[in-house]
Amino acid sequence: MQSLGCDVAALNTVDFSNHTGYGQWTGTRSTPEHILDLWSGLKQSFLDDFDMMLSGYVPGAEALGAVGRIAEELKSRAEGRFFWVLDPVMGDNGNLYVGGDVVPVYRGLAGKADLCLPNQFEAELLSEVKITDMLSLGKAIEVLHSRYGVPHIVITSLSLPDDTDPDTPGNKKTLSVVGSSMTSTKQPRAFKISFPAIDCYFSGTGDMFAALMVVRMREAVCDASTSTEPGLDTRRSWLSEDGVGALELPLARAAERVLGSMHEVLAKTAEGLEGRLEEMVRGVKTGGVNGNGNGNGNGNGNGNGEGGIGKKQMQVLKSKAAELKLVRHLDSLRGPKVVFRARRL
Amino acid sequence: MQSLGCDVAALNTVDFSNHTGYGQWTGTRSTPEHILDLWSGLKQSFLDDFDMMLSGYVPGAEALGAVGRIAEELKSRAEGRFFWVLDPVMGDNGNLYVGGDVVPVYRGLAGKADLCLPNQFEAELLSEVKITDMLSLGKAIEVLHSRYGVPHIVITSLSLPDDTDPDTPGNKKTLSVVGSSMTSTKQPRAFKISFPAIDCYFSGTGDMFAALMVVRMREAVCDASTSTEPGLDTRRSWLSEDGVGALELPLARAAERVLGSMHEVLAKTAEGLEGRLEEMVRGVKTGGVNGNGNGNGNGNGNGNGEGGIGKKQMQVLKSKAAELKLVRHLDSLRGPKVVFRARRL
Numbered sequence: 001m002q003s004l005g006c007d008v009a010a011l012n013t014v015d016f017s018n019h020t021g022y023g024q025w026t027g028t029r030s031t032p033e034h035i036l037d038l039w040s041g042l043k044q045s046f047l048d049d050f051d052m053m054l055s056g057y058v059p060g061a062e063a064l065g066a067v068g069r070i071a072e073e074l075k076s077r078a079e080g081r082f083f084w085v086l087d088p089v090m091g092d093n094g095n096l097y098v099g100g101d102v103v104p105v106y107r108g109l110a111g112k113a114d115l116c117l118p119n120q121f122e123a124e125l126l127s128e129v130k131i132t133d134m135l136s137l138g139k140a141i142e143v144l145h146s147r148y149g150v151p152h153i154v155i156t157s158l159s160l161p162d163d164t165d166p167d168t169p170g171n172k173k174t175l176s177v178v179g180s181s182m183t184s185t186k187q188p189r190a191f192k193i194s195f196p197a198i199d200c201y202f203s204g205t206g207d208m209f210a211a212l213m214v215v216r217m218r219e220a221v222c223d224a225s226t227s228t229e230p231g232l233d234t235r236r237s238w239l240s241e242d243g244v245g246a247l248e249l250p251l252a253r254a255a256e257r258v259l260g261s262m263h264e265v266l267a268k269t270a271e272g273l274e275g276r277l278e279e280m281v282r283g284v285k286t287g288g289v290n291g292n293g294n295g296n297g298n299g300n301g302n303g304n305g306e307g308g309i310g311k312k313q314m315q316v317l318k319s320k321a322a323e324l325k326l327v328r329h330l331d332s333l334r335g336p337k338v339v340f341r342a343r344r345l
Numbered sequence: 346m347q348s349l350g351c352d353v354a355a356l357n358t359v360d361f362s363n364h365t366g367y368g369q370w371t372g373t374r375s376t377p378e379h380i381l382d383l384w385s386g387l388k389q390s391f392l393d394d395f396d397m398m399l400s401g402y403v404p405g406a407e408a409l410g411a412v413g414r415i416a417e418e419l420k421s422r423a424e425g426r427f428f429w430v431l432d433p434v435m436g437d438n439g440n441l442y443v444g445g446d447v448v449p450v451y452r453g454l455a456g457k458a459d460l461c462l463p464n465q466f467e468a469e470l471l472s473e474v475k476i477t478d479m480l481s482l483g484k485a486i487e488v489l490h491s492r493y494g495v496p497h498i499v500i501t502s503l504s505l506p507d508d509t510d511p512d513t514p515g516n517k518k519t520l521s522v523v524g525s526s527m528t529s530t531k532q533p534r535a536f537k538i539s540f541p542a543i544d545c546y547f548s549g550t551g552d553m554f555a556a557l558m559v560v561r562m563r564e565a566v567c568d569a570s571t572s573t574e575p576g577l578d579t580r581r582s583w584l585s586e587d588g589v590g591a592l593e594l595p596l597a598r599a600a601e602r603v604l605g606s607m608h609e610v611l612a613k614t615a616e617g618l619e620g621r622l623e624e625m626v627r628g629v630k631t632g633g634v635n636g637n638g639n640g641n642g643n644g645n646g647n648g649n650g651e652g653g654i655g656k657k658q659m660q661v662l663k664s665k666a667a668e669l670k671l672v673r674h675l676d677s678l679r680g681p682k683v684v685f686r687a688r689r690l
Contacts, residue, residue: 002672003348015357015379017386026386027379034360034373041362041371045661046629284391316390327347 021203032066061101086113115152145182151237154179173197189246190345212258220250252342260336277321366548377411406446431458460497490527496582499524518542534591535690557603565595597687605681622666
């Protein structure tokens with residue numbers, strides 16, 4: 001976000017040694033008191049003039065409540081000139097990775113957000129609609145707009161059996177992102193962007209999607225040189241007039257650019273990944289994971305003896321090898337090529 | 346650092362709402378246990394393969410000890426291929442802003458660092474030499490090299506009465522940066538870079554200098570296209586052969602580039618600063634610091650009544666108005682023009 005020109009203040013909701021994709025980590029979660037203490041510190045020094053907020057991983061229900069309070073305060077006094085992007089991080093592929101008590105808190109907060117970015121599993125948890133096909137997907141979006149009142153939704157990483165796409169023929173696996181900005185009567189205006197899946201387990205793609213959406217949504221709405229609806233940035237939740245179709249939505253244009261960046265970074269990360277992993281495995285076996293003999297020699301004791309690599313260590317090394325190559329590819333963030341286009345759903 | 350391509354992991358030594366230049370803040374200091382816990386988390390997942398470390402503000406003696414332990418561990422196993430940039434943040438202009446017990450810890454750590462970046466006051470604290478003129482300055486550098494064994498030193502923000510410089514004639518105030526890389530017999534090779542002072546109180550210039558020095562020092566030593574001493578990156582502390590003169594040092598070339606970036610960013614930050622400050626003052630008086638009517642109305646109660654601005658609030662607003670405009674001027678970080686040249690001291 002900073003490399004794209006955003007002046008960002010980060011409020012840490014956890015202070016961990018590494019992301020949880022490694023399967024092990026140390027550090028602490030921020031308490032709700034700490035989060036609100038930092039917020040009051042920002043306020044007392046007039047450092048609370050945010051026009052957008054992005055909230056992500058908050059592992060506890062009470063801490064999430066504190067984050068929600070901050071968003072509500074910002075919203076209530078900004079008179080429409082504040083935009084909250086809520087990434088309701090709860091889990092993926094059927095697994096919860098926050099406490100179960102976090103789910104109802106997100107259900108309560110979703111309607112206060114301007115843009116909500118659940119993945120498929122999270123969209124199911126929020127809408128209480130099991131998404132198995134295009135029909136149930138439509139239903140889930142409808143529920144999020146009409147029951148919760150979420151103005152803009154993007155469901156990231158959908159994988160549906162009936163999701164065929166002309167752009168990715170053959171047996172290549174297709175993933176989709178589905179977005180919608182509601183009309184004044186809370187009707188969906190839904191679009192779909194499909195792209196070929198990269199067969200690799202990346203961590204942080206949700207965070208990357210969310211951060212880039214903040215930048216691109218703002219650009220599509222507020223930047224006079226790219227905005228197609230003058231004055232949209234002064235309208236509540238940046239909701240386009242009813243006459244604007246799904247494919248003309250700022251949300252669709254933003255998502256196209258975001259997916260352009262993401263595909264470039266993921267493809268570049270996947271390049272040579274196997275080789276990096278093999279080198280790391282060799283390094284651990286010979287006592288120096290980085291291949292330069294400076295290994296730390298404190299493997300976590302679940303190796304299978306004789307220089308073997310345990311299952312837990314393997315997860316760690318795979319996570320490390322698949323770390324998104326962001327700072328080496330800032331150009332992909334700054335000037336993505338749009339190759340995957342939105343289609344009407 | 347990330348915008349310049351460095352893959353950075355941050356280990357927070359404090360978690361504050363804002364920098365302490367505001368005179369008020371909330372949040373917590375990291376305990377030494379927390380710092381070492383995060384470090385062990387990094388190690389157990391093979392995420393400790395750092396080739397450089399930059400340490401900055403650590404407000405407690407025990408926490409600083411923990412940071413020093415991390416540096417020593419990294420150094421001991423990297424066999425020369427690790428470079429520690431130590432910014433011994435203790436105070437400025439005669440005022441300590443850490444506990445007094447932090448000072449001896451820095452004295453103990455300085456000799457383990459590869460590059461030490463004290464300001465004038467900190468150089469005095471470390472060397473126990475009061476710097477009042479060019480002679481005492483030379484003495485301080487000598488002590489840091491010979492008694493402490495610090496390989497590379499840059500003293501930032503020197504302001505000395507006999508420091509005249511042909512580049513900044515007239516009554517413009519001149520500041521200098523003085524650097525030195527020691528020879529094999531711990532003799533100084535000192536240079537000076539002078540530049541016109543910008544009459545404004547900025548915060549974070551020390552942090553900015555340190556972060557950019559990490560990038561530029563690495564570039565000057567390790568980047569085959571810019572390095573003038575092949576193999577220097579494999580030598581302990583990247584110390585140039587004795588035949589290399591002060592002005593040919595990678596340290597001098599790095600500092601020139603850093604000062605080029607800094608001068609651009611500071612000049613751009615100073616532009617329109619008075620106007621921004623006046624607008625903020627008006628905003629606070631009318632209840633909305635940002636001029637858009639969304640003020641938080643929780644001034645800290647030391648105003649002088651009738652819409653006046655108290656001394657404490659004024660410090661806050663001045664700090665906010667002078668926040669370095671970094672993300673809007675990434676080009677100045679990436680491609681600085683070198684305008685201030687090193688001279689032999």
